[in-house]
Amino acid sequence: MTEQPNKPSRLTELRRRYAWLDHLVRAEERYTETHGDHYAAAITYFSILALVPLLMIAFATVALVLAANPDLLARLRANIAKLLPTGLDQTLDPVIDQAVKSATTVGVIGLLFALYSGLSWMTNLREALSEQWGQRRNPPTLLLRLRVDLARLIGLGLAMAISFGLPAAVSGFAEQILGFFGLADVGWAHWLLGVLAVLLGLLSDWLVFLWVFARLPREPVTWRSAARAAISAAIGFEVIKQVMVIYLAKVTETPTGAAFGPILGLLIFIFTVSRFLLFLTAWAATAPENQVEQPPPAPPPAVIRPEVTVRNGPGAGAAAGLLGAGAVVGLLGGRLLGRRRASSLSGWHRPWSGSLGRYRPQRVRCARPGR
Template sequence: MTAQRKPWRRVGATLTTYRERDGDHYAAAVTFFSLLALVPLIMVAVSVAGFVLAGDRLLAAELDRVIDGSLPPEVAGQVTDIVHTVVGERGRIGLLALAVAAYSGWSWISNVRDAVTAMLGQERTPRPLVRGIVADVLALVGVGLAMTVSFGLAALTGAVGTWLLHLTGLDGGFAQVLLVAGSLLLGLAANWLVIAWCLARLPRRPLPLRSTLRPAGAAAVGLGAIQQAGGLYLHLVGRSPAVATFGTLVGVLLFGYLIVRWLLMVAVWITVRDEPPAGTLGADVRYAGTTLGAGASAELVVRTLTGR
């Protein structure tokens, strides 16, 4: 690719390359495996709930009372039987869920790595099965730790900020706006760090982290925009109980696919150069910081206008 390509030409080249590398097929596959991986996680949560109910008879009795008072008698009896079965079989459900979660987690990260590798134009080389599984599991652990640390710090910072505002009596007005803006910026920064790490470490042939900082900044802003659109969609769907269930399912599928598709396009964008690399790491960080700041400002405006 030639240097100094016009931005719109780079966009066109990215879309063309994305189609040539079967990006939509990979996005659909990753979306499917992502939803499939949620099933054993739900089973784990059900097993944990069973252990909690088994250890707290008062809570179990209160749950039975709520079910009896909220549902028709014939339905309430069936739901109560299911709850009692979950409590009685909580150990078996948990063991089965953990086994299925281990397999589905490995399958998910393996397909994600293959998708990112293909979007970067790297060739898939044969690899020993055991070594490949170990590498995939380590990558999955790395993604989990990166997401936990980044989003945990963002959530903790937001909670600390709210506590400080309450402590000083500055609960509203301009201070609250600053807190919301700061929380949005921290959320975008968390997305930026996670995306940069994933783009650098998930391919079969890892990339230098520095080369992913700029595209990860733009990816974080786009991801935030999709999240805001998804939140607005679920808010509108929630107003109609008749379509809430199916509308939520369709929304999860649609926005999950859009998020995966966007991130894979960013991976392609990395390989379509239109400018020479920045001279220093600080320049890349400042560039990404400016992008994140602009994205946080736009998101704050959207939240203010929509009242969310």
């Protein structure tokens, strides 16, 4: 009975048939081997950590704006007084004044913490992207890494400001054009304006993700792979945003969800986007144009160690030799003893003949007793 060869699995057959499925499986393997989930969790942690100093900077900015506009500060106090019970507004006024006075201190502290958390966030993001691309070189020095990460952080901030400000500017300009031609109240014009806003949003997302995929890894990558991954990232990012809007609307319907839903939604949103971003990086890194045959690793150097074995008794070969020699000696001794007995019974003895060098048999008559 002949043995049947192992039949390939269904997934292996599908991977051989469909190139896109093979690419997807290789991307998943790369993502798992490079610990994508761990990097995504680190990015999420530093993203949440950066929110506190950013809020401090926003608070300081608002306080400085209010300090420079006394009329605006007075209107803010009047609106707060309308919402609070009688007498409580007088308690809140010193708090507002103290906040305005400490705006500079809060802003400086928030800026320092934002710089630290932002650099940590950028470092983890760059390390994660470099791992997905298979860039495992020696890490740079501390000063060089901080300088380059700071430059990349500023560049990413400018890219986000330009890409997110561009759709708003173009949409405002388009609304002015519609009003100029008297199409502001026409339904199809508003529909076209909405489509334009969506396309501009996708374009802005694509520009940001293109910068992330092409310029944030430690080593340069191909623009073609980065551009293709940025297209998928822009579309997926819009889908994730719409799903999160529906999720938050469902979660906040309950009292518990209203209290903890926003922060949980923010955590889930950042973690999902981080995983999606790293998986697309692995997908771009495993594209056919980026597959480079790695030479087999060199064998380790040969180490010759002489082994000396010390035994207390004879070895196996010596024991066998001694046993064989003992058997031969015993056999010869038995034969000689048999011959001596035979010669004593027959009355023969064999004196030594020196000239001939051999035994010469002679008959010797023995005297009887009494004669």
